[in-house]
Amino acid sequence: MGSDTAPRHPTLADVAARAGVSASTASLAFSGSGPVSDATKERVLAAAAELDYAGPDPRARSLRRGRSGIVGVVLEERVRAAFLDPVKIRTLDGIAEGIAPLGAGLLLFTDAGDGDAPVSIENAPVDAVVLIGCSPRLDASVEALRRRGIPTVAIEGAPGSEIPEITIDNEQATRRGADYLHHLGHRRVGIVTLPFDADRTRGVVTDDLVARATTAVTLERLAGARSVFPDAPAIAAAGSSIEEGREAARPLLDLPAVERPTAIIAQSDLLAAGVIRAAEERGLTVPGDLSVLGFDGIRVDGLQHDLTTLDQPSADKGRAAGEAVVRMLAGEAPESVAFTSTLHIGDTTAAPRTA
Amino acid sequence: MGSDTAPRHPTLADVAARAGVSASTASLAFSGSGPVSDATKERVLAAAAELDYAGPDPRARSLRRGRSGIVGVVLEERVRAAFLDPVKIRTLDGIAEGIAPLGAGLLLFTDAGDGDAPVSIENAPVDAVVLIGCSPRLDASVEALRRRGIPTVAIEGAPGSEIPEITIDNEQATRRGADYLHHLGHRRVGIVTLPFDADRTRGVVTDDLVARATTAVTLERLAGARSVFPDAPAIAAAGSSIEEGREAARPLLDLPAVERPTAIIAQSDLLAAGVIRAAEERGLTVPGDLSVLGFDGIRVDGLQHDLTTLDQPSADKGRAAGEAVVRMLAGEAPESVAFTSTLHIGDTTAAPRTA
DNA sequence: CTGAAAGCGCTTACAG
DNA sequence: CTGAAAGCGCTTACAG
Numbered sequence: 076m077g078s079d080t081a082p083r084h085p086t087l088a089d090v091a092a093r094a095g096v097s098a099s100t101a102s103l104a105f106s107g108s109g110p111v112s113d114a115t116k117e118r119v120l121a122a123a124a125e126l127d128y129a130g131p132d133p134r135a136r137s138l139r140r141g142r143s144g145i146v147g148v149v150l151e152e153r154v155r156a157a158f159l160d161p162v163k164i165r166t167l168d169g170i171a172e173g174i175a176p177l178g179a180g181l182l183l184f185t186d187a188g189d190g191d192a193p194v195s196i197e198n199a200p201v202d203a204v205v206l207i208g209c210s211p212r213l214d215a216s217v218e219a220l221r222r223r224g225i226p227t228v229a230i231e232g233a234p235g236s237e238i239p240e241i242t243i244d245n246e247q248a249t250r251r252g253a254d255y256l257h258h259l260g261h262r263r264v265g266i267v268t269l270p271f272d273a274d275r276t277r278g279v280v281t282d283d284l285v286a287r288a289t290t291a292v293t294l295e296r297l298a299g300a301r302s303v304f305p306d307a308p309a310i311a312a313a314g315s316s317i318e319e320g321r322e323a324a325r326p327l328l329d330l331p332a333v334e335r336p337t338a339i340i341a342q343s344d345l346l347a348a349g350v351i352r353a354a355e356e357r358g359l360t361v362p363g364d365l366s367v368l369g370f371d372g373i374r375v376d377g378l379q380h381d382l383t384t385l386d387q388p389s390a391d392k393g394r395a396a397g398e399a400v401v402r403m404l405a406g407e408a409p410e411s412v413a414f415t416s417t418l419h420i421g422d423t424t425a426a427p428r429t430a
Numbered sequence: 431m432g433s434d435t436a437p438r439h440p441t442l443a444d445v446a447a448r449a450g451v452s453a454s455t456a457s458l459a460f461s462g463s464g465p466v467s468d469a470t471k472e473r474v475l476a477a478a479a480e481l482d483y484a485g486p487d488p489r490a491r492s493l494r495r496g497r498s499g500i501v502g503v504v505l506e507e508r509v510r511a512a513f514l515d516p517v518k519i520r521t522l523d524g525i526a527e528g529i530a531p532l533g534a535g536l537l538l539f540t541d542a543g544d545g546d547a548p549v550s551i552e553n554a555p556v557d558a559v560v561l562i563g564c565s566p567r568l569d570a571s572v573e574a575l576r577r578r579g580i581p582t583v584a585i586e587g588a589p590g591s592e593i594p595e596i597t598i599d600n601e602q603a604t605r606r607g608a609d610y611l612h613h614l615g616h617r618r619v620g621i622v623t624l625p626f627d628a629d630r631t632r633g634v635v636t637d638d639l640v641a642r643a644t645t646a647v648t649l650e651r652l653a654g655a656r657s658v659f660p661d662a663p664a665i666a667a668a669g670s671s672i673e674e675g676r677e678a679a680r681p682l683l684d685l686p687a688v689e690r691p692t693a694i695i696a697q698s699d700l701l702a703a704g705v706i707r708a709a710e711e712r713g714l715t716v717p718g719d720l721s722v723l724g725f726d727g728i729r730v731d732g733l734q735h736d737l738t739t740l741d742q743p744s745a746d747k748g749r750a751a752g753e754a755v756v757r758m759l760a761g762e763a764p765e766s767v768a769f770t771s772t773l774h775i776g777d778t779t780a781a782p783r784t785a
Numbered sequence: 786c787t788g789a790a791a792g793c794g795c796t797t798a799c800a801g
Numbered sequence: 802c803t804g805a806a807a808g809c810g811c812t813t814a815c816a817g
Contacts, residue, residue, distance in 0.1 A: 084579050086794055097804045102796055109797090110802055129577035133555040134498065135794035138489040139809050143555065144548025145537065154536055158523035168513035171538075180539035180549030181509055182500065183526075193499025194535030200488040200498065200555060222484035224439050374731045441810055452788045457812055464813090465786055490810030493793050 085126040094122035105131055137200065146174050146400055147182045147201035147225075149216060151208055152314075154183050160315060161373040162343070163207065165389035166230060170205055172390075173397015177404070186216045201225060203400045208232070212273055213289070226403035228396050232291040239409040241396045245292055248385040248416035249299025249340070252368045255383075255418060256338045257303050259426045261366060265327040265336035266300050266309035267320055267346050269293045279326070280309035296342045296370065308336075312346055317375070320349020321356075328357055328365075337427035338366035344384055348375040351382075351423065362425035372419060381421035388414050440481040449477035460486055492555065501529050501755055502537045502556035502580075504571060506563060507669075509538050515670060516728040517698070518562065520744035521585060525560055527745075528752015532759070541571045556580060558755045563587065567628055568644070581758035583751050587646040594764040596751045600647055603740040603771035604654025604695070607723045610738075610773060611693045612658050614781045616721060620682040620691035621655050621664035622675055622701050624648045634681070635664035651697045651725065663691075667701055672730070675704020676711075683712055683720075692782035693721035699739055703730040706737075706778065717780035727774060736776035743769050 091101035096115060103109035104119035111119075122128075137143040148170060150157045157163040171181060182201055184194045196204075196219045204220055206213060206229040213229065217236045220227045230241045256264060268280060271288040280297070288294050293311075300307060310326055312319035320341060327336055341347035347369030354365045361367055361380065372386030391414055399409035446456035451470060458464035459474035466474075477483075492498040503525060505512045512518040526536060537556055539549045551559075551574045559575055561568060561584040568584065572591045575582045585596045611619060623635060626643040635652070643649050648666075655662060665681055667674035675696060682691055696702035702724030709720045716722055716735065727741025746769055754764035 084577075087796095088794075098794090099796080099805080100803055103803090106796080112802060115802080127577055129574065129579075130552050131796090132493075132794050133553040134489065134493040134496075135809090136553070136796075137555065137809095138487075138493045138811085139794080139796045141489075141809075142548075143489065145555075147535075153526070153530070155523045155526035155530075158519050158526065164513050164519060168510045171508070171510035171513065175508070175510075178547035178549070180502075180537045180554060182535045182537045184535040192533035193497075194533070197485050198488040198491070199535060200492065200500075219484065222439075222482055224484075376729050376731075442812095443810075453810090454789080454812080455787055458787090461812080467786060470786080486812090487810050490793090491812075493795085494810080494812045496793075 085123075085128045087128075087131060089126055090119060090123045090128050093126060094119045102131070142202050143200045144177075144179050145182045145199075145201045146170075146177065146179045146397075147184065147199050147204040149184060149186050149196060149204055149206045151212070152185060152187070154185060156314075157183070157207075160345070161375075162315075162371050162387075162389050165373070166207055166393040166396075169390035169393020169395075170397040171393075173394040174400055175397075176401055186212050196220060197223075203227065203404055205230065205396045205400060208292075226400065228399045228403070228409065230392050230396050239399050239403075240411045241392045241399070241414070242411070243387050243392065243414045243416050245295035246299040246302075248387070248418070249296045249342075249370065250302050251299075251418050252370075252383075252385055253300050253303035253340060255420070256340070256366060256368060256424065259338075259366065259424060261338040261427050262304075263334070263336045263338075264300075264304045264307045265324075265339045266297065266304075266307050267323040267327075267339060267341045267350055268297055268309050268311045269315060269342045269346070270313055271311055275313040277311055277313050277323070280311050284311065293342065300340045304340075307340070315343040315345045317345050317349040317352065320346035321353045322349070324350040324353035328353055328359065336365070338368065338424070340368045342370050344369040344371040344373050344375050344382055347382055347384065347423070348378045351378070351380060361423050363428065366424040366427070368424060370416075372416070380423045382419075383421040383424040384419050385416040386419045387416040440478075440483045442483075442486060444481055445474060445478045445483050448481060449474045457486070497557050498555045499532075499534050500537045500554075500556045501525075501532065501534045501752075502539065502554050502559040504539060504541050504551060504559055504561045506567070507540060507542070509540060511669075512538070512562075515700070516730075517670070517726050517742075517744050520728070521562060521748040521751075524745035524748020524750075525752040526748075528749040529755055530752075531756055541567050551575060552578075558582065558759055560585065560751045560755060563647070581755065583754045583758070583764065585747050585751050594754050594758075595766045596747045596754070596769070597766070598742050598747065598769045598771050600650035600771075601654040601657075603742070603773070604651045604697075604725065605657050606654075606773050607725075607738075607740050608655050608658035608695060610775070611695070611721060611723060611779065614693075614721065614779060616693040616782050617659075618689070618691045618693075618782075619655075619659045619662045620679075620694045621652065621659075621662050622678040622682075622694060622696045622705055623652055623664050623666045624670060624697045624701070625668055626666055630668040632666055632668045632678070635666050639666065648697065655695045659695075662695070670698040670700045672700050672704040672707065675701035676708045677704070679705040679708035683708055683714065691720070693723065693779070695723045697725050699724040699726040699728050699730050699737055702737055702739065702778070703733045706733070706735060717778050718783065721779040721782070723779060725771075727771070735778045737774075738776040738779040739774050740771040741774045742771040 312323040369384035724739035
């Protein structure tokens with residue numbers, strides 16, 4: 076017990092001292108952004124090597140420069156949930172591609188609303204942010220980022236805010252799918268929806284739930300379905316997963332045969348896969364006894380059907396968001412981008428048996 | 431043109447001034463980590479609200495505190511490539527789960543070797559790092575992180591380094607699969623491998639290539655296969671993808687029928703799927719004309735077969751790495767973890783026709 | 786409970 | 802080409 080305890084890592088000042096130059100000069104030697112003689116530069120680098128100096132501290136550098144070189148991606152809910160959702164993965168893939176010119180890192184975190192977490196919307200050291208997906212907390216997030224002065228772009232669901240949005244035609248696309256079911260002869264149709272709000276309330280979709288909804292995507296797809304089937308009963312799931320779809324389908328499928336829907340419109344492919352599973356568990360065949368329409372256009376692992384669905388360009392959306400970030404960071408004005416989904420007719424829809 | 435141009439964001443000092451307290455007190459009011467009277471705290475918060483202050487700057491905070499609250503994940507090659515690889519996705523998922531107690535963000539970047547990029551191994555503002563997967567540049571990465579004093583754990587492929595490793599039984603598992611093929615009666619077996627080095631050299635695997643290899647996983651799986659089939663010809667792919675597998679299978683499948691392998695051992699499921707596609711393009715049936723063994727245990731999108739493969743616990747590996755990070759950050763000594771893969775017998779392997 | 790001071794490690798005008 | 806100085810915005814002992 077005597078001298079220094081923790082073996083402190085060397086700093087630029089240490090390197091400068093050893094090289095016999097000023098800190099400014101040492102800094103220049105590292106950044107290369109100034110006139111330094113080759114001899115001096117060599118001396119600094121040699122000193123750094125001798126001290127096992129790892130290079131300028133990124134924390135100090137980013138404080139001083141005001142930029143961190145990091146682009147944030149804000150996911151709703153837990154980060155790991157996103158890794159289980161093929162749509163999110165494809166979107167992330169697109170973002171990574173879009174921001175590639177930046178050489179920036181991608182910081183993933185959530186808008187769980189905990190501003191005290193080490194990394195959150197309120198305090199993440201990011202130069203720009205992409206908000207992904209229909210988060211109920213979106214308004215608060217956008218506001219927090221505005222206060223921080225951080226360029227932001229939202230993928231889906233920031234209606235009314237000032238930030239650029241990357242969207243798809245949720246309502247029109249769903250209407251197109253619903254129209255198709257209608258043309259096939261379906262009249263009793265059920266809907267399985269994504270969550271409406273931060274609480275992710277499960278169960279029958281009431282007027283009240285709709286009125287208090289904060290998730291634009293859910294509302295838009297619901298409106299599209301109801302524009303064709305105004306009275307279609309809807310059940311809200313708590314998220315986009317096969318299991319949630321299976322649960323949500325229950326009240327619809329357990330109705331007496333004469334009341335049971337002949338078709339179900341699901342707001343995501345994973346939900347649709349759950350609906351199909353629920354139907355098959357009850358001995359119903361798809362599309363014989365029940366037609367099922369999805370949304371997304373992903374391939375669902377293990378699903379034996381070619382799902383009829385609205386194919387949306389997830390990766391394109393991500394890339395557009397990434398490119399918007401690059402533009403904003405360059406001081407340009409980014410623009411919102413709207414993509415279009417296409418109806419893919421698979422083998423999970425057919426005319427109803429009793430048509 | 432006169433006064434201030436850029437509408438500077440308010441700082442803690444501004445808030446303190448407006449609240450009529452010192453910066454120290456204002457800081458305390460925000461962090462909550464000190465004794466401040468309720469009245470003062472309220473005054474500070476009110477001043478902050480009036481100034482639209484967004485809270486302490488994370489860059490300054492992390493410089494001062496010495497921690498960023500960010501865990502880095504280093505991927506080989508481009509970030510977006512990882513989003514296309516199911517094994518990586520499952521591993522990331524596991525890491526996210528493992529570090530959940532930290533509330534930390536996950537910063538994804540690559541070890542592309544460009545230390546001048548805004549975010550790289552040399553300068554990423556991270557508290558700890560997980561190196562994922564068999565990177566040829568691993569040694570350099572580990573060394574850079576050691577110099578920076580950043581706790582590091584490697585998933586696969588850091589033999590000989592001082593850092594904890596999360597591994598699986600690559601050699602033994604592959605040997606188990608090869609044994610199974612041998613028992614089925616196969617004697618002419620080909621191998622399609624992952625890359626051996628940073629160059630990702632494609633083509634016939636020569637002794638020279640093996641001698642210069644820097645990717646442990648590739649070598650271990652190769653050794654496992656050759657322990658059963660010492661003379662098996664091997665073709666290296668440039669990555670783990672269906673297309674690479676398809677290409678790599680070509681020289682093996684284009685041999686005259688009497689020399690053509692009756693079975694191919696692929697070092698990943700994606701490569702195996704490519705091998706199967708290549709076989710079917712040539713009118714060969716699997717497993718009738720060719721048995722195919724994979725590695726990973728993922729479901730390959732669009733593959734009509736139930737692949738015989740070595741099922742490895744990717745998510746578990748990620749979680750173990752995340753937990754190791756949490757332990758290191760808590761000052762505990764982490765330990766290496768070795769997982770075991772299991773042989774899954776699907777419908778892509780059978781006795782050879784000429785057995 | 787509150788304030789003055791130092792300092793985290795670097796970069797950037799500004800002189801020379 | 803090089804150096805002295807200021808400051809990025811905060812937090813943390815240390816006094817009081």
